[in-house]
Amino acid sequence: MPSTKKVGIIGAGIAGLSAGILLADRGIDVEILERADGPRTVGSGITLQGNALRILRQLGVWDRIEARGYSFDTVGLRAPDPEATVLVVMNDVRTGGDDLPATVGMHRPELAAILRDRLDAAGGLILYGADVVGIDSSADTATAVTASGDRRSYDLLIAADGINSPTRGLLGIDITPRPTGVGAWRVVVPRPADVVRTDLIYGGPHHLAGYCPTGDDSIYAYIVEDAQVRDSAQGPLIVKELAAGYGGPWKQIAESIDERTPANYTWFTTHVVDGPWHRDRVVLIGDAIHNCPPTIAQGAAMALEDAAVLVEELCACDAPLDAVFTRFRERRFERAKTVVESSTQLVQWMVDGHRGDVAEVIQRVAHMVKEPA
Numbered sequence: 001m002p003s004t005k006k007v008g009i010i011g012a013g014i015a016g017l018s019a020g021i022l023l024a025d026r027g028i029d030v031e032i033l034e035r036a037d038g039p040r041t042v043g044s045g046i047t048l049q050g051n052a053l054r055i056l057r058q059l060g061v062w063d064r065i066e067a068r069g070y071s072f073d074t075v076g077l078r079a080p081d082p083e084a085t086v087l088v089v090m091n092d093v094r095t096g097g098d099d100l101p102a103t104v105g106m107h108r109p110e111l112a113a114i115l116r117d118r119l120d121a122a123g124g125l126i127l128y129g130a131d132v133v134g135i136d137s138s139a140d141t142a143t144a145v146t147a148s149g150d151r152r153s154y155d156l157l158i159a160a161d162g163i164n165s166p167t168r169g170l171l172g173i174d175i176t177p178r179p180t181g182v183g184a185w186r187v188v189v190p191r192p193a194d195v196v197r198t199d200l201i202y203g204g205p206h207h208l209a210g211y212c213p214t215g216d217d218s219i220y221a222y223i224v225e226d227a228q229v230r231d232s233a234q235g236p237l238i239v240k241e242l243a244a245g246y247g248g249p250w251k252q253i254a255e256s257i258d259e260r261t262p263a264n265y266t267w268f269t270t271h272v273v274d275g276p277w278h279r280d281r282v283v284l285i286g287d288a289i290h291n292c293p294p295t296i297a298q299g300a301a302m303a304l305e306d307a308a309v310l311v312e313e314l315c316a317c318d319a320p321l322d323a324v325f326t327r328f329r330e331r332r333f334e335r336a337k338t339v340v341e342s343s344t345q346l347v348q349w350m351v352d353g354h355r356g357d358v359a360e361v362i363q364r365v366a367h368m369v370k371e372p373a
Helices: 014-025 050-058 062-068 108-122 166-170 232-243 249-256 299-316 321-352 358-370
Strands: 006-010 029-034 045-049 070-072 074-078 086-091 103-107 125-128 132-137 142-146 151-154 156-159 178-190 198-202 208-215 218-226 263-272 282-284
Touching: 006 014, 006 142, 006 151, 014 029, 014 108, 014 299, 029 108, 029 151, 045 050, 045 108, 045 208, 045 218, 045 299, 050 062, 050 299, 050 358, 062 103, 062 108, 070 208, 103 108, 103 218, 132 166, 142 156, 166 282, 178 232, 178 249, 178 321, 208 249, 218 232, 218 249, 232 249, 232 263, 263 321, 299 321, 321 358
Parallel strands: 006 029, 006 156, 029 125, 074 198, 103 208, 156 282
Antiparallel strands: 045 103, 070 103, 074 086, 132 142, 142 151, 178 218, 178 263, 198 208, 208 218
């Protein structure tokens, strides 16, 4: 990138950190503007499919991910009966290639910490407490204006500020994530000895109950219910009550939940920006432009792929940024849209009470993302 010396990134999530690492590795001066006052140390788990692992290996962090996470190659379906009878165990597609596991589960805060360490080693900088409230973009520079009145100018700005991205509005992109009608509780609890993969229970007391191992001693478990207003202070008690409706490993999961167990509740939303993903010298990536419910566990992978493809396009030649950003969108749009629509379809079947072919949808997406982005 002969004409690009300094890049600003809005948001220190997976997409922003990954883009920052790849740029800093190429000698670019990188600053990440993060509205939070410091690193986030709370959160539940994350499921990383093989195509996410492929990018994490490109970032040079695979060894640490492998050491700190829990790898597995199968997924199970259980019945909503008192024993949670195993109906089928399927070999999962190794979407990152045969030399990577199909899936790794790990604590989301730990993944973020690994990426922050890697960014620091590459020479990138995170500025905390930098809440971007305005953007001035011209033919030559992109300037981020923070709530404190600070003005920071760059050759280009990458907005990776999440599902409810303020940058979308600042750029005049009028889209609001659409609620899908369901919400999910998530808790991190000790791992029952017989939990060695993700198992899913469709039906039963609630739409879906599942879990993912995140280490030798931990899992994150989740229950999907109709979206409703919930009292987060009562979270552990609510999850314990919901979990009691399931058998098998869920009996031990329910017993391990007490009032000190952190419980997180979020509604599933969805959106895709159909039009351009950039304005002048500012480009959106990750959840800011395509947000999928976690029913196929591809959200992190799509963010990682966005970062890798954008940096690849930026480095391909010294073309005008408008052409680079357009090419980036052309490479990513159909793939991301398919993931969003497929993930949302699975939610719609839950809401409608329709037993669609879940396995077919998951397999179709897996074979698509097995091809490099």
